[in-house]
Amino acid sequence: MFLVEDLSKRYEQMLNNPMNSSKTNYQCLKCNDTGWVDVMENGHLRVTRCSCFIAKENKRIMEQSGISLEFQTKNFENFDTKNNPQLVTAKNKAIVYSENFLKFEHTRYNSILLCGQVGAGKTHLGVSICNRLISQNIRVVYMAYRNIITRFKQKIMDDVYYDRELNRYAAARVLYIDDLFKGKITESDINIMYEIINYRYINRLPVIISTELFLKDLDECDEAISSRIMEMCKGNVISLKEKELNYRLYS
Numbered sequence: 001m002f003l004v005e006d007l008s009k010r011y012e013q014m015l016n017n018p019m020n021s022s023k024t025n026y027q028c029l030k031c032n033d034t035g036w037v038d039v040m041e042n043g044h045l046r047v048t049r050c051s052c053f054i055a056k057e058n059k060r061i062m063e064q065s066g067i068s069l070e071f072q073t074k075n076f077e078n079f080d081t082k083n084n085p086q087l088v089t090a091k092n093k094a095i096v097y098s099e100n101f102l103k104f105e106h107t108r109y110n111s112i113l114l115c116g117q118v119g120a121g122k123t124h125l126g127v128s129i130c131n132r133l134i135s136q137n138i139r140v141v142y143m144a145y146r147n148i149i150t151r152f153k154q155k156i157m158d159d160v161y162y163d164r165e166l167n168r169y170a171a172a173r174v175l176y177i178d179d180l181f182k183g184k185i186t187e188s189d190i191n192i193m194y195e196i197i198n199y200r201y202i203n204r205l206p207v208i209i210s211t212e213l214f215l216k217d218l219d220e221c222d223e224a225i226s227s228r229i230m231e232m233c234k235g236n237v238i239s240l241k242e243k244e245l246n247y248r249l250y251s
Contacts, residue, residue, distance in 0.1 A: 036048070074124050074127045074128055074131065075128050075131055075132070076091060076094070076095055076125075076128045076132070079091055079121060079124050079125060079128060086120075086240055086241070087120070087121060087240075089238075090114070090120075090121070090125060090238045090240060091125065093112075093236070093238055094112070094114075094125045094126075094128060094129055094238065097112050097129060097236055098128075098129045098132040098133060099132075101133060101136075101138070101206070102136075102138075105206060106204055107204070108204060108231065108232070108234075109231075109232065109233070109234045109235055109236070110204060110205075110206040110232065111206050111207045111208065111209070111229070111232035111233045111236065112129065112208050112209070112233055112236040112237075112238070113209045113210075113211070113229060113230075113233040113236065113237045113238065114126055114208075114209065114210040114211075114238045114240075115209075115210070115211050115212070115213060115214055115215065115218075115237070115238070115239050115240070116212070116214055116239050116240040116241055117212075117240040117241060118212050120240040122210040122211075122238075122240065123178055123179070123210050125210075125238070126176055126178060126208050126209075126210045127142075127176070127178075129176075129208055130142065130174070130176050130208065133174060138173065138174060139172065139173045139174065140172070140173070140174040140175075140176060141168060141169060141172035141174070141175050141176070142176050142178065143169050143175060143176060143177045143178065144178050144179065145177055145178060145179045145180050145181070145182055146179060146182050146183055148165075148169070149189050149192060149193070151165075152165065152166075152192050153188050153189075153192075156188070166192075166195060166196065169196050170195065170196045170199040170200060170205075171199070171203075171205070172205070173205070173206075174205075174206050174207075174208065175196075175200065175205070175206070175207045175208070176207075176208040176209075176210075177207060177208070177209045177210070177211075178210050179210060179211060179212065180193070180209050180210070180211040180213070180218075181193075181211060181213055181218070181221050182211070182212060185221055190221070190222045190225070193222075193225055194222065194224060194225055197225050197228050197229065198224075198225075198228060200232075201228040201231070201232060206232075207229075207232060209229065209233070214239065214241075215230070215237070215239070218230075
């Protein structure tokens, strides 16, 4: 973290940079492409990041998140509940989670689980949470469970790749696991997911999880993983149970 004096010096250096002095067509007229602007607060001048820098940073975070262009368009505004009570409750709970994230990020109960009915809109809500967090300059990594777990097993003999990719998901500031334990589950799947979930549990790193499995099903898959998820998601479990509830059919 920089002190105000440090920021002022950096800002002055950027303005005096010969590369900037000859430039007349700036992309941002607020900061002349330096990324810094002067603002008055309580009668005092301070230097802060320009909105253009924040926008570029958000774009960079989004590109690194692994969230597809299609998923980037999903948000709470275009999640249509059709006045279904379950979906209304689920949407409101997801919004509250994303709005209060910074308050509980480093606590034990910092995660959220969306589980149950196929096609109920769990992924839409999960991605909406991610997009809202990214808009707040919070780094998120998206993990499409079935694709990533297959890739892990294909590269399991490549220690460099395995360790690098495992760290990408285990140590991310926020991790979204989409469709956890979808399809046939093997011992390798359990071992890989335990490494990721346990690391995040120990280090109190938030995880957003969507899964077609209900709580009892997760417990049957692996009690160690399930118990950690349930503790991390305490108070933030969205369970969609009605068989006729299928968001895809009427969205």
